[in-house]
Amino acid sequence: MSETLLEINDLAVSFSTQGGEVQAVRGVSFAVAPGETVAIVGESGCGKSVTAQSIMRLVPEPPGRIKHGSIHLNGKDLAALSDKQMRSVRGKQIGMIFQDPMTSLNPTLTVGDQLTEGILTHENISKSEAEKKAVELLNLVGIANPQERLKLYPHQFSGGMRQRIMIAMALMCKPSLLIADEPTTALDVTIQAQIIDLFKEIQEKTGVAIIIITHDLGVVAQIADRINVMYAGEIVESGTVKEIFYKPQHPYTRGLLTSVPRLDGDRSQPLIPIAGTPPDLFSPPEGCAFTSRCKYAMEVCRAYDPAVTHLSDRHFTKCWLQDERAEKPF
């Protein structure tokens, strides 16, 4: 990869609570190239959203704290920026879409107002130009009669339409990166498919890079170029969609894949869920965090953190099974 848009290196984020320090993200590294779609997958509480919010520096401080690591956007260290400089990155260079479109729009302001306020802050343009731009983008995200709809309030739209508006809003300043935090989770299935198609269409038209955070592997398969599988605040496996879906190496990735129904699968076979729950991030276990839920756990997993094994230039995993001395169960 010659070009890198976003590069995250050894990022660790903790929250101090009354019960102690919660290590939400424990040393995450990945990169995003311009125009690429990278998915972050994992179950609830594995640090996906915190990773995304760290990129925007939206983790509330306190209680949150970026312990170490760096985030570079176009070679610029975001952690070193002042609050004011960071504000000019938010919304302008990085757009963000949140999980629940029902609550992510302010109920007391018109959609037009909320669409244009970002661009009016970042760019020196008139209100009518901003509105023209908003109409253009509403057209792009497939909302009919955009001109009239600028005057409406969020509660006058359905959930799917609100998510389209959120997407339009995130694209107002032509950002080079779009972060979508569970963009389809709160929507019903038919709308989910439409929104995923919309992401693809937007990427073709604008060339924006997308980080999509989800626990829905169906979404990932449709849209992503690369997948990062997160577990207990770490990336346990990373690779292209093909590598992750056809050659998963980490037992957790395999567990995720076997717990999803397949249209072409054998229906007499029951789905296999991953037993147990993720570890307590107050005191992450020594060794591999997945040990207690892993069918293939060995003595060494409990005691030592596994090293990263590269299987190809894009595909790596963090598992002791990759060690040449381990038995190969699959």
Add this chain to the structure above:
Amino acid sequence: MLKYILKRFAWMVLTVWIIITLTFFLMHAIPGDPLDVADVGSSDAASANLAAYYNLDQPLAMQYVTYLKNVVTFDFGPSMTSRSRTVNDMIESGFPASLQLGLATLFFSVISGVVLGVFAALKHNKMIDYLTMILAVIGISIPNFIQSMLFINYIAVNVEFFPIARWGTYRHVILPAIALASGPMAIIARLTRSNMLEVLTQDYIKTAKAKGLSTMKIVVKHALRNALLPVVTIMGALTAAVLTGSFVVERIFAIPGIGQYFVNSISNRDYPMIMATTVIYSTILVVMMFIVDILYGLIDPRIKLHSKED
């Protein structure tokens, strides 16, 4: 919208009528008679004459009907304590001072309450937050008549700028308005703070941050408006508190408002005056409630004002 306003107006009239009726009969249920209190000597003939003049010799139901007729024409009748003046005269002379004091109090309590509440919320768990909430507790726990006397004793006596009592210039308004406003201000500050804290955790605030807006813009445009709805809700009730509080404070500061008449009229069994002040205050309250409802619709577009048939 017009239909809604008309409907609300009908309800307002009905409410005031119910208040008048209740007050009228409760007032007559109080033991004692205006003529016992009024110094008419021992002459039975004089008492009978006065009773006839004030319609007190008629059955209660008749008195009630006569009274309602008079109220509709805004005639509150002659006062029983100031023989030479009608209630209308007395209210006309006292109302402007009370109105000024009430408006100053409302203005002061809302502005300072909201500002303090917002600051406390933004500096949550920091020094400013604690100081503001201590101030709020003091404002709620010290009654306004005690504050009035403290202000007179420690501020007005020492600082020439503030008059000790009476009415006339804007300087006369400041101390009684602060004494009256501190309670409502404290309530508004606490309410604004807790609402702001809640609103600031909402998803749409995160959206606004993600757009790169400044903190000032996020607070004023996105947070405050949503946080103010509950504050507006208690405005009606607060107005009532300010009005009833003003009776005592007006008296302490010797302000020639209508509060004094209200207090005196009850111990004097001055029936027409009791009724007149009740009608005025209940009307103000009902109108305030109406304004509050209109404000709801303006602040939150999800609340639509219309009657069910619309």
